[in-house]
Amino acid sequence: MNKTILKQYARLIAEAGANVQKGQEVFITAGLDQPDFVAMVVDACYKRGASRVEVEWYHQPLEKLHVRHQSLKCLSELTDYQEARWKHWVEKLPCRIFLDSDDPDGLKGINQKKLTLARQRKLPLIKGYRDQMENKHQWCIAAVPGAAWAKKLFPDLSRHQAVEKLWAAILAASRVDGDPVAAWAAHNRSLAEHCAQLNALGIDKLHYTASNGTDLTVGMIPEAVFKGGGDTTLSGVFFNPNIPTEECFISPMRGAAEGVVYASKPLSCNGQLIDRFWIRFHEGKAVEWHADVNNEALTHIITMDEGSAYLGECALVPYDSPIQNSGLLFYNTLFDENAACHLALGMGFADTIRGFENMTLDECRALGVNDSMIHVDFMIGTADLAIDALTRDGRTMPVFRNGNWA
Numbered sequence: 001m002n003k004t005i006l007k008q009y010a011r012l013i014a015e016a017g018a019n020v021q022k023g024q025e026v027f028i029t030a031g032l033d034q035p036d037f038v039a040m041v042v043d044a045c046y047k048r049g050a051s052r053v054e055v056e057w058y059h060q061p062l063e064k065l066h067v068r069h070q071s072l073k074c075l076s077e078l079t080d081y082q083e084a085r086w087k088h089w090v091e092k093l094p095c096r097i098f099l100d101s102d103d104p105d106g107l108k109g110i111n112q113k114k115l116t117l118a119r120q121r122k123l124p125l126i127k128g129y130r131d132q133m134e135n136k137h138q139w140c141i142a143a144v145p146g147a148a149w150a151k152k153l154f155p156d157l158s159r160h161q162a163v164e165k166l167w168a169a170i171l172a173a174s175r176v177d178g179d180p181v182a183a184w185a186a187h188n189r190s191l192a193e194h195c196a197q198l199n200a201l202g203i204d205k206l207h208y209t210a211s212n213g214t215d216l217t218v219g220m221i222p223e224a225v226f227k228g229g230g231d232t233t234l235s236g237v238f239f240n241p242n243i244p245t246e247e248c249f250i251s252p253m254r255g256a257a258e259g260v261v262y263a264s265k266p267l268s269c270n271g272q273l274i275d276r277f278w279i280r281f282h283e284g285k286a287v288e289w290h291a292d293v294n295n296e297a298l299t300h301i302i303t304m305d306e307g308s309a310y311l312g313e314c315a316l317v318p319y320d321s322p323i324q325n326s327g328l329l330f331y332n333t334l335f336d337e338n339a340a341c342h343l344a345l346g347m348g349f350a351d352t353i354r355g356f357e358n359m360t361l362d363e364c365r366a367l368g369v370n371d372s373m374i375h376v377d378f379m380i381g382t383a384d385l386a387i388d389a390l391t392r393d394g395r396t397m398p399v400f401r402n403g404n405w406a
Contacts, residue, residue, distance in 0.1 A: 014044035017140030018095040022049030025094035033101040033146035060106035075118035078125040086129035101146035104331035138239035191228035219256025249315035251348035253368040255284035265379040307372030313344035319403030340381020346372035
């Protein structure tokens with residue numbers, strides 16, 4: 001791939017994505033697939049004025065070895081080193097950049113029960129630190145092609161050709177053409193306009209229907225608003241947490257979902273693919289579900305903790321979206337969630353509450369924002385999806401028809 005274009009992408013991640021501030025620390029998590037590009041991102045962060053950039057390398061085969069050989073007790077511990085790092089993050093509030101290149105099948109065969117138990121036991125040890133950082137620091141998730149991921153999408157191409165084609169698809173979806181920073185500024189303005197229109201309706205409930213059997217009603221928090229595109233920290237720094245993004249999203253009312261919803265795309269989670277699944281909700285909680293492919297993994301997600309069976313997000317994405325129109329199934333939630341409407345199980349977003357900056361996290365959650373150790377998006381958008389807004393003043397307003405904005 002052309003190095004000039006890759007440097008533009010690296011600049012986009014550092015400037016418009018994380019928006020690194022002068023003197024700020026940066027912490028990058030990346031796979032082993034594109035070390036040269038990771039170096040470009042590091043360089044771009046320093047050019048933005050970063051005081052220090054740390055890189056932590058991640059490799060799925062090592063994760064499988066750790067889960068196989070470490071005891072459950074060992075996997076569940078927060079070591080002194082890890083706790084010191086969390087304390088450092090709370091104090092320094094570094095930018096965090098995640099460069100995803102995972103193989104969608106990379107954790108196939110891992111002991112999911114052991115991994116789930118370890119994460120459940122570790123959560124209380126890190127939750128306090130995580131909550132202290134909430135809405136206070138910039139973060140950005142972007143993608144680079146891994147060879148196994150590329151071959152999953154393009155099995156008939158050589159490894160090199162597949163990686164190049166996936167690079168092209170990632171860059172196109174991320175608006176890396178011409179001046180990507182300016183393109184993202186315009187994109188954020190467009191998403192903000194959609195959110196303003198939605199927030200003006202006074203929505204009490206959203207009703208989803210589709211020919212695949214989806215018939216779901218989700219209640220809204222009166223104090224919640226739709227957001228989209230970039231976000232702003234409590235100190236006033238604007239950043240783009242997801243590159244790419246096409247969604248207008250809101251945190252729904254915990255305990256206010258009724259009906260059944262069918263997934264429209266496979267879900268890649270923890271290196272495993274879950275496909276052809278549905279979930280039925282009653283009083284907001286997932287009470288019944290089934291996946292034709294990897295039902296055990298779906299069950300692990302829904303039963304992860306008390307909040308993982310409840311919805312934390314409703315996101316509206318037109319079916320006529322750039323990612324959907326690419327014709328590619330990325331097997332990666334960062335992209336596939338931006339191809340169509342989606343919901344998320346688990347943690348909601350406190351910053352969707354009006355005036356959240358003057359509230360505590362507990363106060364936001366008391367209003368109905370769900371809390372969980374997970375946030376797992378799954379796609380529900382179809383070509384015939386209809387969404388109606390039931391407003392607080394008694395109107396029924398069409399929001400989506402035939403998968404797109406009404």
